[in-house]
Amino acid sequence: MAQEPGGARGKTESRAVVRTVEPGSSAICAHCGAPVKFVARAQLRQVIANVYVNATWDRVEHYHADCYEEANEPYGSPNSDQGRADHR
Ligand SMILES: [Zn+2]
Numbered sequence: 001m002a003q004e005p006g007g008a009r010g011k012t013e014s015r016a017v018v019r020t021v022e023p024g025s026s027a028i029c030a031h032c033g034a035p036v037k038f039v040a041r042a043q044l045r046q047v048i049a050n051v052y053v054n055a056t057w058d059r060v061e062h063y064h065a066d067c068y069e070e071a072n073e074p075y076g077s078p079n080s081d082q083g084r085a086d087h088r
Contacts, residue, residue: 012055016078018065021046027062031071036062049075
């Protein structure tokens with residue numbers, strides 16, 4: 001459903017994925033500035049954005065899933081890539 005047309009991966013464009021927050025995460029939310037912390041039993045989600053500047057990878061930004069929506073999805077709708085990355 002969220003597949004990109006033509007199978008292009010858009011490797012030189014900023015993009016975002018939704019991931020579960022993992023223990024030991026020390027990322028800071030780029031929207032609210034608070035840590036994106038693992039909370040036992042809460043299954044929190046974060047958005048990880050690969051940010052490209054001038055078609056070159058520049059940095060990774062982390063957001064709370066809610067904050068990313070609040071920020072109006074600056075890097076597009078996040079893809080859920082949990083099925084591929086996790087073996088559970
Ligand atoms: Zn936040």
